[in-house]
Amino acid sequence: MSLIEIQNLSVTFDAKGRAVHAVRDVSLSVPARESFGLVGESGSGKSTILRAICGLAPISAGSIRIAGEAVRDPRGKAFARRVQMVFQDPYASLHPRHTIDRTLSEPLAIHGIGKADARVVQALDDVSLDRSFRFRYPHQLSGGQRQRVAIARALMLEPEILLLDEPTSALDASVQAETLNLLARLRDERGLTFLMVSHDLAVIDHMCDRLLVMQHGQAVEELTRDDLAAARMQTDYARALFDASADRMLEG
Amino acid sequence: MSLLEVENLRVTFDTEAGAVEAVRGVSFSLGRERLGIVGESGSGKTMTGRSVLRLIRPPGRIAADRMTFDGQDLLRASERQMRALRGKRIAMVMQDPKYSLNPVMKVGAQLTEGLRRRDRLGANEARRRAITALEAVQIRDPERVMHAYPHELSGGMGQRVMIAMMLIPGPDLLIADEPTSALDVTVQAEVLSILDALVKDRGMGLIFISHDLRLVGRFCDRILVMYAGRVVEELEAANLMQAEHPYTRGLLNCLPRIGGTRGALPSLDRNADWAV
Numbered sequence: 001m002s003l004i005e006i007q008n009l010s011v012t013f014d015a016k017g018r019a020v021h022a023v024r025d026v027s028l029s030v031p032a033r034e035s036f037g038l039v040g041e042s043g044s045g046k047s048t049i050l051r052a053i054c055g056l057a058p059i060s061a062g063s064i065r066i067a068g069e070a071v072r073d074p075r076g077k078a079f080a081r082r083v084q085m086v087f088q089d090p091y092a093s094l095h096p097r098h099t100i101d102r103t104l105s106e107p108l109a110i111h112g113i114g115k116a117d118a119r120v121v122q123a124l125d126d127v128s129l130d131r132s133f134r135f136r137y138p139h140q141l142s143g144g145q146r147q148r149v150a151i152a153r154a155l156m157l158e159p160e161i162l163l164l165d166e167p168t169s170a171l172d173a174s175v176q177a178e179t180l181n182l183l184a185r186l187r188d189e190r191g192l193t194f195l196m197v198s199h200d201l202a203v204i205d206h207m208c209d210r211l212l213v214m215q216h217g218q219a220v221e222e223l224t225r226d227d228l229a230a231a232r233m234q235t236d237y238a239r240a241l242f243d244a245s246a247d248r249m250l251e252g
Numbered sequence: 253m254s255l256l257e258v259e260n261l262r263v264t265f266d267t268e269a270g271a272v273e274a275v276r277g278v279s280f281s282l283g284r285e286r287l288g289i290v291g292e293s294g295s296g297k298t299m300t301g302r303s304v305l306r307l308i309r310p311p312g313r314i315a316a317d318r319m320t321f322d323g324q325d326l327l328r329a330s331e332r333q334m335r336a337l338r339g340k341r342i343a344m345v346m347q348d349p350k351y352s353l354n355p356v357m358k359v360g361a362q363l364t365e366g367l368r369r370r371d372r373l374g375a376n377e378a379r380r381r382a383i384t385a386l387e388a389v390q391i392r393d394p395e396r397v398m399h400a401y402p403h404e405l406s407g408g409m410g411q412r413v414m415i416a417m418m419l420i421p422g423p424d425l426l427i428a429d430e431p432t433s434a435l436d437v438t439v440q441a442e443v444l445s446i447l448d449a450l451v452k453d454r455g456m457g458l459i460f461i462s463h464d465l466r467l468v469g470r471f472c473d474r475i476l477v478m479y480a481g482r483v484v485e486e487l488e489a490a491n492l493m494q495a496e497h498p499y500t501r502g503l504l505n506c507l508p509r510i511g512g513t514r515g516a517l518p519s520l521d522r523n524a525d526w527a528v
């Protein structure tokens with residue numbers, strides 16, 4: 001049994017009478033302590049899959065199980081302890097009038113977890129943010145600094161599963177490396193399971209055991225990390241994505 | 253003559269905890285070319301871009317020895333003159349596109365607003381132009397997207413809508429702040445080729461802010477590397493691999509690669525001297 005099990009998931013939005021089929025019949029499963037990547041066309045439904053797991057998208061068919069149990073509506077507190085998501089759009093996911101300190105300590109208060117002060121300081125250190133940022137507001141940070149706050153917040157409750165939507169796409173190479181190293185270290189130490197979206201195949205290759213290529217709401221092809229490294233893809237779209245990847249271009 | 257000249261630009265925020273110097277003496281000039289700006293998160297790339305449009309909100313302050321666009325002094329221009337430049341002649345694609353779009357206005361209305369008001373186009377013609385612009389940035393179903401609100405778009409769709417919106421007035425200078433960070437490589441290639449054509453055919457100047465070294469190395473003509481509010485290195489894009497500054501070299505080393513080892517990525521040993 002896999003920790004995350006998604007079977008024949010479809011998500012359909014109702015945009016004023018027009019049905020938007022964002023995800024169509026997608027299945028994937030992620031065993032505990034493994035990392036799974038979602039890649040593919042912009043608008044192909046990657047974020048929607050993560051949001052559906054969190055109960056933030058209208059599931060029109062299929063099922064989502066965590067550790068064998070179907071997710072319940074609403075997801076509730078126990079789910080939040082277990083599963084946390086880093087959203088693609090850090091600006092929209094951080095409360096504009098809450099300081100970073102409040103953003104990071106609020107989940108602790110809600111779940112009755114003590115030592116908030118020490119934990120907030122530790123979280124800032126973990127994502128390489130200077131402690132002077134603690135009492136700033138989101139608009140007083142750069143894009144990459146906001147993204148790191150969003151990652152820090154997701155880690156506050158020490159979840160077992162992290163859903164990461166483009167977690168390093170706003171970060172320069174050095175901070176990206178630090179963030180990926182942190183995530184990999186936590187995965188080893190705490191036995192975390194990741195489901196992550198990135199448009200950067202090199203990031204997915206570095207972090208994930210398997211990946212699913214998506215296009216237009218549908219699963220195109222599932223690949224292992226070895227398949228990816230050896231360019232063993234079956235479909236034209238997956239190959240085009242691989243070929244167009246900027247990777248290797250500089251070394252060229 | 254250069255399109256844009258910036259000399260000794262400084263951006264300072266007075267906060268309760270003291271002054272934060274976000275940009276500390278940045279100088280560059282831009283012709284009708286593609287200038288890349290890369291650098292550490294928080295190094296002042298966005299603030300440099302926003303300064304050109306004088307879009308720094310108080311308590312932020314801009315100071316410079318010189319900042320001219322097409323011969324016009326941006327430091328002394330009135331707010332009214334700045335408004336006439338913004339969007340029409342100098343456009344900026346913001347780093348958080350969905351945040352910069354109006355959340356309660358449909359995409360179509362936002363795209364056609366300028367065409368109708370400024371260019372006095374009729375509703376049908378404005379609509380047609382907007383749809384063409386969406387198609388150019390590879391939006392699959394432009395009709396639906398015209399009727400969508402920003403929160404109904406994916407991250408990369410928001411970026412592309414923002415790019416389409418900024419390009420419609422045909423600006424002379426485009427400042428693009430991480431414009432393709434949420435795009436898959438194939439869509440990204442299409443968007444870059446549009447920008448490229450505007451620089452080559454129309455002589456637009458482009459400031460391309462990005463953390464993606466490989467991309468900037470291939471796409472731009474020249475690159476500024478920023479660290480802690482300063483430009484620490486300026487080089488021809490073709491020579492990126494020969495970068496000399498230890499920060500730039502360090503950056504190149506910490507990129508993961510397909511088929512690479514899965515061990516910890518090399519991280520940067522930041523040297524306090526770099527920030528001096």
Ligand SMILES: Nc1ncnc2c1ncn2[C@@H]1O[C@H](COP(=O)(O)OP(=O)(O)OP(=O)(O)O)[C@@H](O)[C@H]1O
Nearest residue numbers: 013022042043044045046047048404406407408409
């Ligand atoms: N609330 C919503 N209402 C209507 N349509 C929506 C909504 N949210 C998402 N969509 C649509 O669902 C589709 C999939 O969006 P999603 O955000 O999952 O894409 P994505 O693969 O994450 O893309 P990107 O890489 O650009 O972020 C898009 O066509 C989008 O417009």
Ligand SMILES: Nc1ncnc2c1ncn2[C@@H]1O[C@H](COP(=O)(O)OP(=O)(O)OP(=O)(O)O)[C@@H](O)[C@H]1O
Nearest residue numbers: 140141142143144265274293294295296297298299
């Ligand atoms: N309102 C503000 N008050 C105080 N400091 C600010 C404010 N806005 C930005 N800063 C600081 O200014 C510095 C430069 O920010 P800027 O947004 O230009 O960085 P950047 O190079 O674009 O980074 P990123 O790649 O992460 O987007 C950052 O350290 C940021 O924290």
Ligand SMILES: [Mg+2]
Nearest residue numbers: 047088406407
């Ligand atoms: Mg997305």
Ligand SMILES: [Mg+2]
Nearest residue numbers: 142143298347
């Ligand atoms: Mg920025």
